[in-house]
Amino acid sequence: MKIFSVITLTLTSSLLVASPVSDEDAIAKGSTASAALLQKLGGEVKSNMQSNGPVKTLEFCALNALSLTDQVARETGTQIKRLSLKNRNPVNSAAGEDKELLEKWEKMVQNGRSLPSHEVKKQPNGTTVYYKPLLINNEACLKCHGDIAPDTPLAKAIKSTYPEDKAVGYKMGDLRGMVKVDIAK
Numbered sequence: 001m002k003i004f005s006v007i008t009l010t011l012t013s014s015l016l017v018a019s020p021v022s023d024e025d026a027i028a029k030g031s032t033a034s035a036a037l038l039q040k041l042g043g044e045v046k047s048n049m050q051s052n053g054p055v056k057t058l059e060f061c062a063l064n065a066l067s068l069t070d071q072v073a074r075e076t077g078t079q080i081k082r083l084s085l086k087n088r089n090p091v092n093s094a095a096g097e098d099k100e101l102l103e104k105w106e107k108m109v110q111n112g113r114s115l116p117s118h119e120v121k122k123q124p125n126g127t128t129v130y131y132k133p134l135l136i137n138n139e140a141c142l143k144c145h146g147d148i149a150p151d152t153p154l155a156k157a158i159k160s161t162y163p164e165d166k167a168v169g170y171k172m173g174d175l176r177g178m179v180k181v182d183i184a185k
């Protein structure tokens, strides 16, 4: 009897392993997670900008963007990153396959082609990666990612918090980066 249940257990768990998340499930999970993240960060930035202005909001983002991202990831059972070729926060720098995909999208934008709403990649280890392009789609983004007037309190705050900042000089419609969601098998 004991042996029998061991066999059943082994069979059940190998069946589970053998049925990875379908592309459709991954797309649903990835789009839910990225939408929840954008809503959360966007809402926080908007209300902070209205009540406290750009310098305080910059501080808020510097302190909280990553933990809010992790919170949404936990709530949606995923892992989430925001990545960019011209990152502000050093931890959001794109590398490897992620960077290649951003470079491909960047070329598409420069050639006047519209970007897909998302792309999905299956990894050899069975996880699925969901990528969503992030555009500068709102004038409010330019307050902190556009042409920042030099020597203003905001320019100084950016310089002191992010000495290596690359995330300025954007225009409306530019590709700002991506949301990357890892969905376990």
Ligand code: HEC
Binding pocket: 042, 045, 054, 055, 057, 058, 059, 061, 062, 065, 066, 082, 083, 084, 086, 087, 088, 089, 090, 092, 134, 135, 136, 137, 138, 140, 141, 142, 143, 144, 145, 167, 176, 177, 178
């Ligand atoms: C009040 C200033 C401010 C505004 C407004 C703002 N951002 Fe940011 N943004 C930041 C800061 C600070 C960081 C770095 C901290 C972090 O989020 O990890 C950042 C980081 C990012 C990142 C992650 C990549 C990186 O460079 O580190 C993306 C993507 C991004 N912003 C997109 C946007 C978009 C799109 C908008 C408009 C909807 C926007 N931001 C509006 C301050 C701002």
